[in-house]
Amino acid sequence: MILPNVRSSLGRDDVALLIGLLSQGDPRAREREEARVREEGLDAVLDDPRTLNALLGSDGISRIPSRLVFYLLVRHSLLEAGVESAAAADYLAAILLEFGQSQRAYRPTEDWKETYRYLVDIVAALESAKGREAFLLRAHLGNFALWLSGLSPDHITARVNRRGAPGLRYYEEMGATGYRLAADCRDAEDWGLDGLYHSFAENFPVLRIALNRIADRHLFSVSGDPVDRLLRQVADRFRIETERGGA
Numbered sequence: 001m002i003l004p005n006v007r008s009s010l011g012r013d014d015v016a017l018l019i020g021l022l023s024q025g026d027p028r029a030r031e032r033e034e035a036r037v038r039e040e041g042l043d044a045v046l047d048d049p050r051t052l053n054a055l056l057g058s059d060g061i062s063r064i065p066s067r068l069v070f071y072l073l074v075r076h077s078l079l080e081a082g083v084e085s086a087a088a089a090d091y092l093a094a095i096l097l098e099f100g101q102s103q104r105a106y107r108p109t110e111d112w113k114e115t116y117r118y119l120v121d122i123v124a125a126l127e128s129a130k131g132r133e134a135f136l137l138r139a140h141l142g143n144f145a146l147w148l149s150g151l152s153p154d155h156i157t158a159r160v161n162r163r164g165a166p167g168l169r170y171y172e173e174m175g176a177t178g179y180r181l182a183a184d185c186r187d188a189e190d191w192g193l194d195g196l197y198h199s200f201a202e203n204f205p206v207l208r209i210a211l212n213r214i215a216d217r218h219l220f221s222v223s224g225d226p227v228d229r230l231l232r233q234v235a236d237r238f239r240i241e242t243e244r245g246g247a
Helices: 012-023 027-040 049-056 066-080 086-099 119-126 131-151 153-163 168-183 186-190 194-202 204-219 226-246
Strands: none
Touching: 012 027, 012 049, 012 066, 049 066, 066 086, 066 204, 086 131, 086 194, 086 204, 119 131, 119 168, 131 153, 131 168, 131 186, 131 194, 131 204, 153 168, 153 204, 153 226, 168 194, 168 204, 186 194, 194 204, 204 226
């Protein structure tokens, strides 16, 4: 089960690393950043645009803990999209970390016996699931749809063009449905996830586009058809602007 716990896992070593990146060996700058953390808390540094820029420009980025890298990437992509919820960034970062492990993306939990390669497989499993099993499958439907459409938009678009496969809207609808159903489960309330799931159901396209931004800029910047990618980005931008204008 995935929980928004990446932010809470950051410790003193992570704070020292961030301060070192921001201060660049300048003792006075280090003192300023240390004072800022003491007075304003760690989020003041995590949310600072300079922090992500310093991280991405670091020669030793491969040695920086993945939990810190993913949290910063997600947090700043969401802030760029106007999503200020730190809990949303925390949960998205947790999905990326968990699903980055071998085969983990295809199971609702690490010890789940069955694997699900397609969203329809999860839906089929839900037909006979009850109780906690149903809750975990519903949440996984949301998580899996968001992970696939967020990090693999080029692959999905290519399959649409080649074989008429379902497009990004299909993943949005399925994922939002999974989160909405999961939010209504008692388990979600017990874990304090009901509000977050409802938010993810309502804002799935925005979250998906925020992950697309990470994939396009940082993870798969040279993959996929450049024309298809540009058309997708333009369509997404127009869609978000239209929805905001109509709100």
